[in-house]
Every structure is written in C-alpha cells, then in structure tokens.
Amino acid sequence: MLFYLQMRWNIEGRISLNDVFDLQKSEEETVAGRIKVIGMYKVAAQRRVIAIIDIENADELDRNFMARLPLREYLELEAVWALRTYESFLEDCKSGFKDTHPLEPQSVV
Numbered sequence: 001m002l003f004y005l006q007m008r009w010n011i012e013g014r015i016s017l018n019d020v021f022d023l024q025k026s027e028e029e030t031v032a033g034r035i036k037v038i039g040m041y042k043v044a045a046q047r048r049v050i051a052i053i054d055i056e057n058a059d060e061l062d063r064n065f066m067a068r069l070p071l072r073e074y075l076e077l078e079a080v081w082a083l084r085t086y087e088s089f090l091e092d093c094k095s096g097f098k099d100t101h102p103l104e105p106q107s108v109v
Contacts, residue, residue, distance in 0.1 A: 001057050002038070006079035009047040015074065026070045034064060052083070 009020055031037065036054040043050060055061050061080070065072060 001055060002083040002085070003053050003055065003061060004079065004081040004083055005049075005051045005053065005077060007049045007051070008076045008078055009049075009071070009074055010076040011047070011074050020071070020074065023070045023074070030069055031064075034060075034068070048078075058082070 011017070011020055034055075038052040038054055040049065040051040042048070053061075055064070065075065065077065069075070
C-alpha cells in the first residue's frame with residue numbers, strides 16, 4: 001500500500017541536530033526490509049522530510065512509526081495520505097466503476 005508522508009523533526013529543546021543525524025543513520029538500517037521507500041526528500045532549509053513509501057498496510061505503518069523507528073519520539077507526522085496509482089484510478093474510470101462495491105446495503109431475499 002502506498003502512503004505519502006510529510007514529517008517534521010520536532011527537536012527544539014529536546015536533542016541536537018547532531019543527535020538527529022546519528023539517529024537518521026540508525027533509522028535507515030531499521031527501515032531496510034520493512035518499508036520500501038519509493039522516494040524521500042528533505043525540504044530545503046526546513047526540518048521537514050517528505051516520503052512516498054510502500055508498506056503492507058496502515059497497521060504496519062503505525063507499528064513502525066509508533067514503536068520501531070529510532071526517530072519515533074522526534075518525528076511529527078503532519079500529513080499521512082493513502083495513495084493509489086493513477087493507472088488504477090483510470091481503469092476504474094474506464095469501467096465506470098462497475099466492479100466496485102455499492103455503498104448501499106444489499107437487500108436480503
């Protein structure tokens with residue numbers, strides 16, 4: 001499952017930037033094998049990181065950000081959006097969303 005993440009290092013008065021850099025190196029090792037990083041970007045001149053990741057599901061995302069990542073205490077997730085590929089969306093458009101489940105409950109006969 002794809003997710004867009006916008007994160008901020010919330011470190012003011014808590015740890016130094018050098019400590020963040022050390023934790024960031026450790027975090028890379030922790031993430032390997034658990035999270036497939038599609039793209040990750042450091043926002044210039046800000047304490048923000050933007051990432052698009054591929055992870056099994058929202059449960060695994062939560063487990064990693066709440067318990068496993070070395071920076072978990074200092075990463076403030078500002079935005080978390082579940083994504084789908086545009087190609088998948090176009091396929092639904094082409095089919096008229098005919099293969100999707102209706103929102104209305106089905107009557108029982």
